[in-house]
Amino acid sequence: MSSVPSPKGRPRDPRSHEAIVSAAIELLIEVGYAATSIGAVAARAGVGKDTVYRRWRGKPELVFEAVFTTTDQAPIPDTGTLAEDLTALLQGLVDEFHAPAAAAALPGLLADFTADPVLKSRIRSDFLAPSKERLLVVFQRAVARGEIAADTPVDLVLDTLAGAVFFHVGLVGQDPDRELAGRLAAVIAKGIEIR
Amino acid sequence: MSSVPSPKGRPRDPRSHEAIVSAAIELLIEVGYAATSIGAVAARAGVGKDTVYRRWRGKPELVFEAVFTTTDQAPIPDTGTLAEDLTALLQGLVDEFHAPAAAAALPGLLADFTADPVLKSRIRSDFLAPSKERLLVVFQRAVARGEIAADTPVDLVLDTLAGAVFFHVGLVGQDPDRELAGRLAAVIAKGIEIR
Amino acid sequence: MSSVPSPKGRPRDPRSHEAIVSAAIELLIEVGYAATSIGAVAARAGVGKDTVYRRWRGKPELVFEAVFTTTDQAPIPDTGTLAEDLTALLQGLVDEFHAPAAAAALPGLLADFTADPVLKSRIRSDFLAPSKERLLVVFQRAVARGEIAADTPVDLVLDTLAGAVFFHVGLVGQDPDRELAGRLAAVIAKGIEIR
Amino acid sequence: MSSVPSPKGRPRDPRSHEAIVSAAIELLIEVGYAATSIGAVAARAGVGKDTVYRRWRGKPELVFEAVFTTTDQAPIPDTGTLAEDLTALLQGLVDEFHAPAAAAALPGLLADFTADPVLKSRIRSDFLAPSKERLLVVFQRAVARGEIAADTPVDLVLDTLAGAVFFHVGLVGQDPDRELAGRLAAVIAKGIEIR
DNA sequence: TGATAAACGAGACGGTACGTCTAGTCTTACT
DNA sequence: AGTAAGACTAGACGTACCGTCTCGTTTATCA
Numbered sequence: 001m002s003s004v005p006s007p008k009g010r011p012r013d014p015r016s017h018e019a020i021v022s023a024a025i026e027l028l029i030e031v032g033y034a035a036t037s038i039g040a041v042a043a044r045a046g047v048g049k050d051t052v053y054r055r056w057r058g059k060p061e062l063v064f065e066a067v068f069t070t071t072d073q074a075p076i077p078d079t080g081t082l083a084e085d086l087t088a089l090l091q092g093l094v095d096e097f098h099a100p101a102a103a104a105a106l107p108g109l110l111a112d113f114t115a116d117p118v119l120k121s122r123i124r125s126d127f128l129a130p131s132k133e134r135l136l137v138v139f140q141r142a143v144a145r146g147e148i149a150a151d152t153p154v155d156l157v158l159d160t161l162a163g164a165v166f167f168h169v170g171l172v173g174q175d176p177d178r179e180l181a182g183r184l185a186a187v188i189a190k191g192i193e194i195r
Numbered sequence: 196m197s198s199v200p201s202p203k204g205r206p207r208d209p210r211s212h213e214a215i216v217s218a219a220i221e222l223l224i225e226v227g228y229a230a231t232s233i234g235a236v237a238a239r240a241g242v243g244k245d246t247v248y249r250r251w252r253g254k255p256e257l258v259f260e261a262v263f264t265t266t267d268q269a270p271i272p273d274t275g276t277l278a279e280d281l282t283a284l285l286q287g288l289v290d291e292f293h294a295p296a297a298a299a300a301l302p303g304l305l306a307d308f309t310a311d312p313v314l315k316s317r318i319r320s321d322f323l324a325p326s327k328e329r330l331l332v333v334f335q336r337a338v339a340r341g342e343i344a345a346d347t348p349v350d351l352v353l354d355t356l357a358g359a360v361f362f363h364v365g366l367v368g369q370d371p372d373r374e375l376a377g378r379l380a381a382v383i384a385k386g387i388e389i390r
Numbered sequence: 391m392s393s394v395p396s397p398k399g400r401p402r403d404p405r406s407h408e409a410i411v412s413a414a415i416e417l418l419i420e421v422g423y424a425a426t427s428i429g430a431v432a433a434r435a436g437v438g439k440d441t442v443y444r445r446w447r448g449k450p451e452l453v454f455e456a457v458f459t460t461t462d463q464a465p466i467p468d469t470g471t472l473a474e475d476l477t478a479l480l481q482g483l484v485d486e487f488h489a490p491a492a493a494a495a496l497p498g499l500l501a502d503f504t505a506d507p508v509l510k511s512r513i514r515s516d517f518l519a520p521s522k523e524r525l526l527v528v529f530q531r532a533v534a535r536g537e538i539a540a541d542t543p544v545d546l547v548l549d550t551l552a553g554a555v556f557f558h559v560g561l562v563g564q565d566p567d568r569e570l571a572g573r574l575a576a577v578i579a580k581g582i583e584i585r
Numbered sequence: 586m587s588s589v590p591s592p593k594g595r596p597r598d599p600r601s602h603e604a605i606v607s608a609a610i611e612l613l614i615e616v617g618y619a620a621t622s623i624g625a626v627a628a629r630a631g632v633g634k635d636t637v638y639r640r641w642r643g644k645p646e647l648v649f650e651a652v653f654t655t656t657d658q659a660p661i662p663d664t665g666t667l668a669e670d671l672t673a674l675l676q677g678l679v680d681e682f683h684a685p686a687a688a689a690a691l692p693g694l695l696a697d698f699t700a701d702p703v704l705k706s707r708i709r710s711d712f713l714a715p716s717k718e719r720l721l722v723v724f725q726r727a728v729a730r731g732e733i734a735a736d737t738p739v740d741l742v743l744d745t746l747a748g749a750v751f752f753h754v755g756l757v758g759q760d761p762d763r764e765l766a767g768r769l770a771a772v773i774a775k776g777i778e779i780r
Numbered sequence: 781t782g783a784t785a786a787a788c789g790a791g792a793c794g795g796t797a798c799g800t801c802t803a804g805t806c807t808t809a810c811t
Numbered sequence: 812a813g814t815a816a817g818a819c820t821a822g823a824c825g826t827a828c829c830g831t832c833t834c835g836t837t838t839a840t841c842a
Contacts, residue, residue: 006835007834007835008789008790008791008834008835009789009790009791009792009833009834009835010790010791010792010793010832010833010834010835011791011792011833011834012791012792012793013792013793013833016792016793032310033306033310034306034307034310037822037823037824038823038824038825039822039823039824040823042794046794047793047794048792048793048794048795048796049794049795049824049825049826050792050793050794050795050825050826050827051792051793051794053825053826054792054793058825107302107305107306107309107310108306108309108310110302110306110366111228111229111302111303111305111306112229113366114302114303114365114366115227115228115229115302115303120366123366123367124367153378156359156363156375156378156379156382157382159359159362159363159367160355160358160359160362160379160382162358162362163355163357163358163359163360163361163362163363164351164354164355164358164359165358166358166361166362167354167355167357167358167361168351168354168358170309171305171308171309171315171318172318172319172354180351183348183351184351184355186386187351187352187355187383187386187387188382188386189386190385190386190387191381191382191383191384191385191386191387192382192385192386204812204813205811205812205813205814206812206813207812207813207814208813208814211813211814232801232802232803233802233803233804234801234802234803235802237815241815242814242815243813243814243815243816243817244803244804244805244815244816244817245804245805245806245813245814245815246813246814246815248804248805249813249814253803253804254803397786397839397840398784398785398786398839398840398841399784399785399786399787399838399839399840400785400786400787400788400837400838400839400840401786401787401838401839401840402786402787402788403787403788403838406787406788422700423696423700424696424697424700427827427828427829428828428829428830429827429828429829430828432789436789437788437789438787438788438789438790438791439789439790439791439829439830439831440787440788440789440790440830440831440832441787441788441789443830443831444787444788448829448830497692497695497696497699497700498696498699498700500692500696500756501618501619501692501693501695501696502619503756504692504693504755504756505617505618505619505692505693510756513756513757514757543768546749546753546765546768546769546772547772549749549752549753549757550745550748550749550752550769550772552748552752553745553747553748553749553750553751553752553753554741554744554745554748554749555748556748556751556752557744557745557747557748557751558741558744558748560699561695561698561699561705561708562708562709562744570741573738573741574741574745576776577741577742577745577773577776577777578772578776579776580775580776580777581771581772581773581774581775581776581777582772582775582776591809592808592809592816592817593808593809593815593816593817594807594808594809594815594816594817594818595806595807595808595809595816595817595818595819596807596808596817596818597817597818597819598807598818598819601818601819622796622797622798623797623798623799624796624797624798625797627820631820632819632820633818633819633820633821633822634798634799634800634820634821634822635799635800635801635818635819635820635821636818636819636820638799638800639818639819643799
């Protein structure tokens with residue numbers, strides 16, 4: 001019935017965890033991903049380096065958790081039309097990628113994940129899984145409404161949406177382009193609709 | 196009306212240039228972008244580090260030139276329909292991003308370009324300019340044929356195409372998905388066509 | 391008349407003490423003094439680090455007790471001549487310094503004792519006191535026999551004997567030189583004898 | 586007839602060498618051998634750590650050179666009697682071991698040399714060779730004078746002298762004992778003299 | 781019998797040093 | 812002036828150990 005057997009030894013201090021994550025976010029914003037070293041994070045958090053390495057295998061894992069585990073999941077949009085649902089979904093992606101820490105971290109983070117075989121296999125699940133879940137629901141409703149075919153390729157659309165936002169927000173632009181979500185949603189919705 | 200004022204002293208050895216570029220490509224493929232240090236490139240090229248720094252400001256510039264200056268420009272596609280033109284264009288992007296050295300270099304390269312303000316402003320021109328030129332011609336023909344509106348947003352579409360390919364080929368997949376170009380082209384073409 | 395006031399709480403387990411000392415001796419022999427860390431000793435003894443620190447202030451104190459508290463005191467030699475008494479005494483020193491754990495520990499141990507002011511003041515008493523006591527007796531008998539003067543400097547002779555053995559056995563040689571004790575005793579005995 | 590073939594590349598800056606040695610001596614005196622880390626030496630010398638490791642394999646080698654390469658060799662004593670020659674020789678040893686940096690370094694240094702098989706084999710040559718050479722000359726003269734036998738064991742005597750001084754000056758005492766050299770010389774001289 | 785108190789195994793904690801690596805610059809002699 | 816070689820300062824890397832601390836648990840004495 002129970003589960004946790006018995007965590008021997010002194011338990012990890014949750015305040016260290018929090019201090020490290022906060023320090024990481026601050027440094028990402030102030031000096032960028034490349035200059036955010038584990039040592040600097042530990043120093044700012046008032047923590048030994050071991051205390052960081054005890055919780056995360058390296059910088060990529062730490063930064064990922066620090067930046068992409070807010071999970072303040074807005075409700076899955078349900079506006080009645082595919083185009084408007086996609087717009088809402090995309091606006092969420094834009095906001096997420098455009099947050100200061102995320103914008104500073106994303107390119108370097110994706111590069112580090114790509115460079116490590118173990119991490120690379122986790123990109124799809126770690127970065128895209130939440131969005132995919134939401135997109136699936138939106139698609140199911142659109143299928144029920146007869147707007148799109150039942151076999152519309154979710155992954156392809158998701159890569160396209162995420163890739164477009166990443167290029168626009170993460171790499172090229174500094175301004176989020178207030179109409180980006182709506183315009184991109186319109187193109188994609190029309191592109192996958194039946195007829 | 197020449198220009199170069201006066202190339203005093205010993206001229207630069209073009210064989211060094213070539214040896215450096217070759218060494219860089221080899222290292223990218225063998226050890227990846229992160230482990231491809233200027234020192235390692237110089238050593239493999241049988242060249243001093245200064246000889247590298249004399250020609251390139253740093254690793255990103257060197258790698259960019261080594262990987263993305265093949266310019267074996269295939270002719271701009273002209274198949275008669277927007278969808279097929281886009282397919283051809285996309286296939287070019289897929290092939291370019293999927294080449295061994297490019298695939299190894301791209302994520303880290305984009306991250307380094309993004310991290311440096313000077314380089315960041317060059318991403319659009321350095322990476323996307325050639326494709327944009329070709330896409331513009333394709334669009335002009337499609338406008339003439341009455342397939343798309345004259346004010347179809349080129350940059351938006353280009354970011355979408357490039358982003359989709361980058362996510363699919365560079366980050367996630369190891370197999371290029373032989374139908375990617377066609378399927379993506381179909382969606383986008385339909386999404387921007389009139390009616 | 392009483393003595394122990396009141397040992398409240400759980401008493402210290404004598405088996406821990408013994409296990410720690412044994413583990414320390416093993417590690418000294420296997421990996422040397424420098425690599426014999428408190429953590430490693432505790433781990434091998436199956437004991438928490440605090441259990442070690444509760445009994446000893448640090449590595450030097452622990453190692454000293456582990457290595458130099460055998461006190462299997464042979465009887466004070468009484469052969470009838472100073473030279474032979476010294477030979478026996480010296481052979482004891484050689485055997486003590488040449489024991490595996492002692493040989494491994496001595497140089498580092500003396501260095502750590504020297505580096506700490508509190509420990510430094512204890513070198514004479516901790517390391518040399520037993521030998522000094524024995525040497526004093528030997529000297530008293532030699533004085534009674536008229537071999538040496540009553541004011542022969544014990545400390546000077548003791549430093550000389552111990553220093554010579556330490557250099558020969560601890561620092562330089564791996565073989566104890568079976569004649570070392572006899573030859574050294576002969577020189578010193580003759581050097582301090584009257585006439 | 587020359588020899589040095591041709592030292593390619595930038596030559597090592599002798600000012601770095603000197604700055605490192607000076608910093609090492611200062612730190613030895615100020616914080617002792619154990620707390621004298623390579624990093625601290627480099628920082629005080631205004632030098633990168635690599636510049637230290639390029640010249641010395643580790644702390645023991647660096648400290649040895651910093652402390653024991655003064656070689657301000659006084660002339661070999663030639664007073665006419667063995668006892669007085671030995672006194673002069675011993676006074677040199679006392680002064681050498683009692684210099685601030687040497688006194689701070691010696692115990693830890695000998696411990697580190699002893700702990701490493703390669704360094705251990707160099708103790709006799711590195712630390713004792715100069716003294717042995719001088720002692721040999723003194724012995725030769727004493728043999729010529731008929732004071733000692735021709736086969737008097739130099740190494741044994743040298744170990745005894747050095748060991749005695751090390752114990753007295755390096756380990757135990759802070760005051761060099763102004764009469765130490767003379768008293769010890771008297772004992773040893775008498776101990777090895779013929780008759 | 782129950783409260784109190786110390787010892788115990790385990791391991792987290794803030795620090796510090798290790799020896800290696802890379803960045804980008806500088807200094808040789810040679811071409 | 813370009814070149815190959817390699818030294819230079821600076822600082823990050825991930826590991827190890829230090830001596831202290833905080834858990835849950837055990838074992839004793841005292842009330």
